[in-house]
Amino acid sequence: MAKMLFGRYGSVNLRTLHPATVVLHIKKDTVTMATNEILREQIFEILKNQLRDNDPPETKITYDRLIKNGFDDFQTRQMIGQCLAVELFEVMKFGKPYNNERYTKNLKALPKEPFE
Template identity: 35%
Template sequence: MGNQPNSSIVGKVIIEAVENQLAVNHPPKVRKTLDRLLALGISHEEAIKYIACALSVEVFGVVRDSEGFNPERYDNNLECLPDLPWED
């Protein structure tokens, strides 16, 4: 367990990645998702956290399962928010 990053650091990095995606508008679906969540009355901070949850599914898939980033799955998970990708 010594080489595993602290979960709060990982969370901050994923939030930063979402903010970077918003700054460069890539993928554009991230901005559309943020706007949609804000329109639902979700706060900006919470909306960013929801988007980070969708991104974390991809990050952990890449790290844990050694699979490539799946933009289609990321897009689908963004579309489902505020339902979280692991909720059924």
């Protein structure tokens, strides 16, 4: 486990928020994180459902765009999973509801890391 400081994602490289990461403890601006394969699989399941149901459609559009740009299936799913992880982080840390506008904005910015 590693402690990381956050200030609107502060010095954290958001790659650490990929689908294998779960927030275990939040205390002021300190977040303790550890790998959690169950969460990773759940995020990939959400992604699979979004692609299957085409909801939101931006997920499939982003998936197709990244594949067309030379990323493989796993890389593409992992990048999209980062956008989902950002949403989960916002819900867990701040108790905010899922923000589809931010999610789709982050999808459109890929392969750049999600910062919103």
